Amino acid sequence: DTGVSQDPRHKITKRGQNVTFRCDPISEHNRLYWYRQTLGQGPEFLTYFQNEAQLEKSRLLSDRFSAERPKGSFSTLEIQRTEQGDSAMYLCASPGGAPSKYNEQFFGPGTRLTVL
């Protein structure tokens, strides 16, 4: 258990529906990252928060994707009008709680999205 939790663990939805995922980082660390991983690939960066500010978004994050981090604690990732190409594992990561771990990223268990 890395201390990063994600909910739900699995989500099956029909094309065109909206979905929302949640991430609770380690000890409310000020940095939080979202990645997406498709089968046979390594995780790809989606977006980054420092406290409540979203500081960078990858071009992978189309207009249908939105992420928030209210109050700099947990974060949500919403996908509107889902497409089959959105099927992937969505991963959340945050640095460790101890100063010696600030440069390391610990991942949550991920949310597996399947779009039918």
Place this chain on the structure above:
Amino acid sequence: EDQVTQSPEALRLQEGESSSLNCSYTVSGLRGLFWYRQDPGKGPEFLFTLYSAGEEKEKERLKATLTKKESFLHITAPKPEDSATYLCAVQADRGSTLGRLYFGRGTQLTVWP
């Protein structure tokens, strides 16, 4: 553009047969190189961070080394429970989001009894 290439894509070893996984990288200033283990359907599990050429880290049957252009993950006398996908990632210290990781595609390791 920052890139990470891992080889081989897949590796099958008999229990006890030592081997090495390779991670070559190009990055505009290396802040750190990371190794993760990933089991099917789970998030990546942190193994090691390496920061400078010549550095080595060990954990049980795993040993990670770093040069200026590549890293190796040596697996000594592997056991079936070492079967997993091993991911390599780099952090750049210039022109990049603070802490953002660039991953390779991974090496899928299978150790059979």
